[in-house]
Amino acid sequence: NAGVTQTPKFQVLKTGQSMTLQCAQDMNHNSMYWYRQDPGMGLRLIYYSASEGTTDKGEVPNGYNVSRLNKREFSLRLESAAPSQTSVYFCASSHGTGGRTGELFFGEGSRLTVL
Amino acid sequence: AQSVSQHNHHVILSEAASLELGCNYSYGGTVNLFWYVQYPGQHLQLLLKYFSGDPLVKGIKGFEAEFIKSKFSFNLRKPSVQWSDTAEYFCAVNALGSGGYQKVTFGTGTKLQVIP
Numbered sequence: 001n002a003g004v005t006q007t008p009k010f011q012v013l014k015t016g017q018s019m020t021l022q023c024a025q026d027m028n029h030n031s032m033y034w035y036r037q038d039p040g041m042g043l044r045l046i047y048y049s050a051s052e053g054t055t056d057k058g059e060v061p062n063g064y065n066v067s068r069l070n071k072r073e074f075s076l077r078l079e080s081a082a083p084s085q086t087s088v089y090f091c092a093s094s095h096g097t098g099g100r101t102g103e104l105f106f107g108e109g110s111r112l113t114v115l
Numbered sequence: 116a117q118s119v120s121q122h123n124h125h126v127i128l129s130e131a132a133s134l135e136l137g138c139n140y141s142y143g144g145t146v147n148l149f150w151y152v153q154y155p156g157q158h159l160q161l162l163l164k165y166f167s168g169d170p171l172v173k174g175i176k177g178f179e180a181e182f183i184k185s186k187f188s189f190n191l192r193k194p195s196v197q198w199s200d201t202a203e204y205f206c207a208v209n210a211l212g213s214g215g216y217q218k219v220t221f222g223t224g225t226k227l228q229v230i231p
Binding site for chain 2: 033035040041042043044045048058090094101102103104105106107108109
């Protein structure tokens with residue numbers, strides 16, 4: 001079972017370049033998320049999508065855009081990369097309904113360096 | 116908005132020592148609680164979860180956690196750690212409300228180093 005798949009795993013960008021991180025899940029989950037992980041700061045939510053066709057901002061949305069292409073796919077775009085966006089990015093998904101919510105399934109992460 | 120505090124940022128233990136990692140959250144309503152583990156170079160994996168019922172929950176690899184509602188705490192414990200438990204541990208809270216989306220909030224993590 002693939003679970004949550006992210007691409008690319010590594011990327012180096014120059015300041016001002018753009019790129020898209022791709023994420024796909026095969027668990028038929030309703031909700032999908034993008035987090036960034038920085039040392040000493042835990043995981044911070046960038047954007048989330050509670051269901052197909054909806055997206056909302058998380059804690060740190062500035063400089064990012066997202067697209068929930070269909071139920072399986074949720075992409076994160078950096079329009080004009082900045083060094084402050086150097087981080088490890090994790091995509092996650094969850095069933096997202098009912099009382100047993102919040103259990104997240106994570107992708108393997110994408111390490112992005114912006115020079 | 117809810118918040119999650121993990122007071123221990125870095126813990127160093129010898130093998131066979133007992134472990135307790137603290138997690139406190141701020142939210143007055145119903146919560147689902149989680150501990151995730153991230154081994155070096157890997158993604159986060161679920162260690163254990165609490166939805167309802169018995170406040171003492173058991174997870175994988177001998178870990179357990181106790182939900183104490185009155186203290187807003189969900190501390191992680193293991194009686195005897197192994198070198199392979201070296202990892203970063205994250206507490207997470209999903210606040211449940213009436214309708215809408217319930218965000219999952221993570222603590223800042225605790226790095227556990229187990230010395231052989």
